[in-house]
Amino acid sequence: MSASATPFTPLRSVLYMPSSNGRALEKAKSIACDGLILDLEDAVAPDAKTAARDAAAAAVASGAYGRRTVTIRVNGLGTPWHDADLEAAAQAGPAGIVVPKVNSADEVRGLVAAIERAGAPDHTRLWAMVETPQAIFDAREIAAASDRLAVLVMGTNDLVKELYAEHVPGRGPLLTALQTAVLAARAAGVEILDGVYNDVQDTDGFLAECRQGRELGFDGKTLIHPGQVPGANEAFAPGEQAVEDARGILAAWEAGQGAGVVTYQGRMVENLHVESARRTLAIHESILALQA
Ligand SMILES: CC(C)(COP(=O)(O)OP(=O)(O)OC[C@H]1O[C@@H](n2cnc3c(N)ncnc32)[C@H](O)[C@@H]1OP(=O)(O)O)[C@@H](O)C(=O)NCCC(=O)NCCSC(=O)C[C@H](O)C(=O)O
């Protein structure tokens, strides 16, 4: 098993929905998001947990979500629902099982063992949510703890709560945590998704946060409303200019015929820029393939 998700399976827009909400589960079949998180945790009331678990498993089994990466978010370790959620999710075999409030590498190894005991297929990866101060301090070990761990997911609501911080434009109080988590993901070679933007009516604020997430290095953003999908898809895809530059860099490099350094539009190009250009084009092509 490789250490990361399938290369360039786009995860620009990953939409949470309460698995207790049949209308949302139905609607998701036609939403242009790259991924879905069928939630059993925060968005589901205690008396709806069992029905939501069954609905999430049935949704995965239906195969009705096409090319979207479908995951199930279980309730956290230590809650009354965790064990049954994890077993049901493992047996349903989604692309990922999202576990909230993962706090250590030992927890990751325990979760992987439990998923494997429950008979999860190889394609079912662990997505660990980092959303506590402890998780941020241990992010590097968490990200590297198992080859089955493919994605880190920021839980910025829980993080703000635990820090006694505030949600403010620009996310100053969270920047250290966000950057630490991105460093951990990149060091381990796993993907990382930014947290949600709570105000579903504030488009400008949402788009600014998407741009910031992209600039920080996130692969995509978790979302709570279908209206947020187009903005995330655009923000986390290479823009036209980036694609044109990547093609130009590759052409300049090939024309250099083995020179260690060339220029493109007056700028120095070395092997590292060529690698970045190839990555940009690979992401672009994988997004085009989704639309085909
Ligand atoms: C936020 C919402 C409660 C708003 O719901 P609502 O007022 O119903 O929205 P709309 O009327 O605008 O909905 C329009 C249609 O879209 C469908 N819809 C809405 N949201 C979703 C969704 N998430 N997925 C799929 N479809 C959705 C509605 O059903 C309407 O459909 P139709 O009637 O056919 O036109 C709501 O958006 C919502 O519940 N969002 C998800 C909330 C959630 O999952 N929260 C938990 C995850 S966030 C979190 O916990 C992060 C982390 O742990 C942290 O700590 O930060």
Ligand SMILES: [Mg+2]
């Ligand atoms: Mg949370």
